[in-house]
Amino acid sequence: MSYQLDFASLVPYLPEFAAGVWTTIELTIISTLGGLALGTFCAQGRISNEAWLRRTCACYIEAVRNTPFIVQLFFIFFGLPALGLKMTAWQAGMIAMIINLGAYSAEIIRAGIEAAPKGQWEAGKTLGLTRRQIFMHIILPPAYQRVYPALVSQSIIVMLGSAVVSQISVEELTFAANFVQSRSFLSFESYMLAAVIYLVLAILMRQAFGLLKCIAFKNPSL
Amino acid sequence: MVQFTDWDILKNLLLAARWTILLSLLAFAGGGLFGLILTLLRSMRNTFITRVIQCYVEVFQGVPLLMQLFLTFFGLSLLGIEVDAWTAAILSLTLFSSAFFHDIWRGCIEALPKGQWEACRTLGFTYMQTMRYIIVPQAMRMSIAPTVGFSVQIVKGTALASVIGFVELTKAGTMINNAVFEPFKVFALVALLYFVICFPLSVLARYLESKNHVTR
Secondary structure, eight states: OOOOOOOGGGGGGHHHHHHHHHHHHHHHHHHHHHHHHHHHHHHHHHTOSOHHHHHHHHHHHHHHHTSOHHHHHHIIIIIGGGGTOOOOHHHHHHHHHHHHHHHHHHHHHHHHHHTSOHHHHHHHHHTTOOHHHIIIIIIHHHHHHHHHHHHHHHHHHHHHHGGGGGGGTOOSHHHHHHHHHHHHOOHHHHHHHHHHHHHHHHHHHHHHHHHHHHHHOSOTTO | OOOOOHHHHHHHHHHHHHHHHHHHHHHHHHHHHHHHHHHHHHHTOOHHHHHHHHHHHHHHHHSOHHHHHHHHHHHHHHTTOOOOHHHHHHHHHHHHHHHHHHHHHHHHHHHSOHHHHHHHHHTTOOHHHIIIIIIHHHHHHHHHHHHHHHHHHHHHHHGGGGGGTOOSHHHHHHHHHHHHOOHHHHHHHHHHHHHHHHHHHHHHHHHHHHHHHHHO
């Protein structure tokens, strides 16, 4: 092999990478929070008594789960402004990620909710709680706990998916790698570095969620 | 100036969808084959091989598919191998899906009670015999639903090949949009076509899953 890998020349570009990593983290945190909130809402919609709400949520979930993220992103960033909804690349990327995670986590959370024994609903009713109170206080917390590992994996997938928002020029990690390779011509090295950073982020994210689990759930035996 | 009618847009997208489907099939076949090899290697329970495969899976599941595409596309040319978008796309989608297939199938094999392996040992079965007559038939039935489910991910993954210049459905959509500048219509159509490909697969996966649960 005649080519010598040259990682040392990437050192001057580290600030670019750092800025990219920060944007990726920022996107991930906001979209995880937003996506899980949207997912919870839609999971609730899927088991609602109102047929129209059930159907709307089902359409949304199927539409998102059966189309590629990049097409959703292009649709939001290029398609919606044609209807007069203008937004920056960052906002479009953010919205696309939230909508994406929302649909996937809705299905996951629904599975957790449906695993709740029917007796819990009945017990809640007997105690005079409203349907909403039963859902929020009795059904939902253990449902989260049951599907927690799946939610963690999905959030990590969305973090990795954030690489795609570089395509609408959101300046995150992949964008930084693209930028650096166009400046330094060290294409392989800069993508390699970015790949390693993604890998580390994925591992760190799993650790962070593991810590969060100990704090969030009071009854670990469930 | 050429005028595009709606029919022209749809026709060109449909033509491009062929490549999406072909690429998906190739990635499915390649990833399936490679994933199968990995699964068989791992079921031999050699500590070193297991460790290596674990790292492989961790890397391909922990690095964005887009990054993998870039690395294949730019990395291989450094080694002096001239890669076009086709080769890079097929290669990286194969590697990507093999990691996931391996993980799915390993789960199916490990879900079988350990006693079955022991029973086969007692009966004097060789490794190959155990695999062929006992493990594979059961694991296969269990794995069909998640495998079909993952094929949806492959179809969606092919959309990223547009980024390295592979002209499939998404790339065709961007190109047509550059000509007609009707992003809302074009990308809605692109999404619709993906939906038409993926939704039946999702439904099939769900159906197989429910069927599987009943028989168990």
